[in-house]
Amino acid sequence: MLVFLVLASYKVVTVDAPLLRIGALTMAVVFGRVRYTLQRTRSGDAEAAAAERAGASGTAAIPLDRVGIVSGVTVRFTLDENLPHAAQPRLLALGWDVHDVYDEGFCGVVVTLFAVGRRSLALGMPPSDVTTRLNLYGLTRSELQQQLVHWGIKPVHAARLWKYLYIELVSSLDDMPELLPKLAVRLREEATLGVLPTALETASSDGFTRKYLLSLPDAERIETVLMRFTGRVTACVSSQVGCAMGCVFCATGQMGYTRHLTPGEIVAQVVHVARVLRHEAPRGSVKGAITRATRHALGTRLRNVVLMGMGEPLHNYDAVMHAVDIMLDQNGPSLAAERITLSTVGVVPGILRLAAEQRPIHLAVSLHAATQAERAALVPAARKWPLDELMAACRTYSEITGRRIFYEWTLIEGKNDSEEQARAVGELLRGLPAHVNLIPLNPTTGYDGAPTHSAAGNRFREILQQEYALPSTMRQRRGIDIAAGCGQLAVLAS
Numbered sequence: 001m002l003v004f005l006v007l008a009s010y011k012v013v014t015v016d017a018p019l020l021r022i023g024a025l026t027m028a029v030v031f032g033r034v035r036y037t038l039q040r041t042r043s044g045d046a047e048a049a050a051a052e053r054a055g056a057s058g059t060a061a062i063p064l065d066r067v068g069i070v071s072g073v074t075v076r077f078t079l080d081e082n083l084p085h086a087a088q089p090r091l092l093a094l095g096w097d098v099h100d101v102y103d104e105g106f107c108g109v110v111v112t113l114f115a116v117g118r119r120s121l122a123l124g125m126p127p128s129d130v131t132t133r134l135n136l137y138g139l140t141r142s143e144l145q146q147q148l149v150h151w152g153i154k155p156v157h158a159a160r161l162w163k164y165l166y167i168e169l170v171s172s173l174d175d176m177p178e179l180l181p182k183l184a185v186r187l188r189e190e191a192t193l194g195v196l197p198t199a200l201e202t203a204s205s206d207g208f209t210r211k212y213l214l215s216l217p218d219a220e221r222i223e224t225v226l227m228r229f230t231g232r233v234t235a236c237v238s239s240q241v242g243c244a245m246g247c248v249f250c251a252t253g254q255m256g257y258t259r260h261l262t263p264g265e266i267v268a269q270v271v272h273v274a275r276v277l278r279h280e281a282p283r284g285s286v287k288g289a290i291t292r293a294t295r296h297a298l299g300t301r302l303r304n305v306v307l308m309g310m311g312e313p314l315h316n317y318d319a320v321m322h323a324v325d326i327m328l329d330q331n332g333p334s335l336a337a338e339r340i341t342l343s344t345v346g347v348v349p350g351i352l353r354l355a356a357e358q359r360p361i362h363l364a365v366s367l368h369a370a371t372q373a374e375r376a377a378l379v380p381a382a383r384k385w386p387l388d389e390l391m392a393a394c395r396t397y398s399e400i401t402g403r404r405i406f407y408e409w410t411l412i413e414g415k416n417d418s419e420e421q422a423r424a425v426g427e428l429l430r431g432l433p434a435h436v437n438l439i440p441l442n443p444t445t446g447y448d449g450a451p452t453h454s455a456a457g458n459r460f461r462e463i464l465q466q467e468y469a470l471p472s473t474m475r476q477r478r479g480i481d482i483a484a485g486c487g488q489l490a491v492l493a494s
């Protein structure tokens, strides 16, 4: 193993030998400072694909502290076969920082050792942007103004461009006739609007839910859901391609992690839904006659965003918060902070950071079980951030922000829907400002659990309310027939 460490300091060593996987794991345990980067492969030529991705995204210069490497050697598993997906949670259980885990299959057929600082550093890391062009949806208004200054253009011209982006919701740079000509030229040369083309749109038989498969510039895909409720519309947006958290009942977790979304890709989903609503809105006789207030009343203006789509938002904290800042801009998307909800599986550092930064958005924590053992069986990330740490973080969050947390509980028949478990939740949340959202399990092909029966679900809720005075809601199940419900979003490798 020492030989490999030495070799790895100087050059890349690639060996086709499953045994080395065991060796590398041993090394990781012994040295305690080896990190695993799991990289998806499609063609079998992982290095080429990854280098291409890294090159295209310009991520080679990601600073070490962002990457989270302490020191030592990066061990990369090249994965192209079918080791059980459970391997990914095992890595979490071993205590590696979840930010180190990039996985879609985890086979371990090829083990590659890299010296830190070499090209492996960029593999699977969040791209600053997938193209080298400036993504306009990825800029806050002040960043856009600064960009104009950088181009030698007065920042005042950002206002018109901003209006095109978020008030008129144009879908092409060609639809901005009133821009300063110099700015229009710059945009055509150096920027992209960041619109995500729709690869597939599916509508639920419930008549209220639509799902959009959106294409990203690097050919990855994500899903975004539009949900209509009486008098309001909600967009459920993704924060990652796939997810590294591996919740056993979740289709996104079952597909594994590919990459973080950029701020622009997150905002683009919000704009996509807003544009759909705009196109479907009744038209006034005069341009602009349908006002914001009217659209509110008609339920044709996007008012609510939930970061509950594909991915763990707190795993992609910076990009998500950057996107939230853009969504909140009162001259732009103009979403109210109290109408944005971020759902986490329990990434403790992220919860504490949200609290410290006093982010005004709502927080939902996926609990699903009230004991560490039961929770770890459903949510592998619980081994990294145990229940007691999570609850301590939630308490801190509520103390600092003064806000209650929504606790999500997927009700699975015979697993977590008993009266005893309802009482365990009541005890766990006693004294905390909390609201429990109960969600009967939605089916996925990778998990054979069943949704709770309505009698058990109702009894669960009754106990929370009557014995613990805990407010709760039984979530409406929406879009199940098009796999648009909670935990059902997933995209097969294209």
Ligand code: SF4
Pocket: 243, 244, 245, 246, 247, 250, 251, 252, 253, 254, 309, 310, 311, 312, 344, 345, 487
């Ligand atoms: S439930 Fe959320 S955190 Fe868990 S695997 Fe699915 S997307 Fe990831």
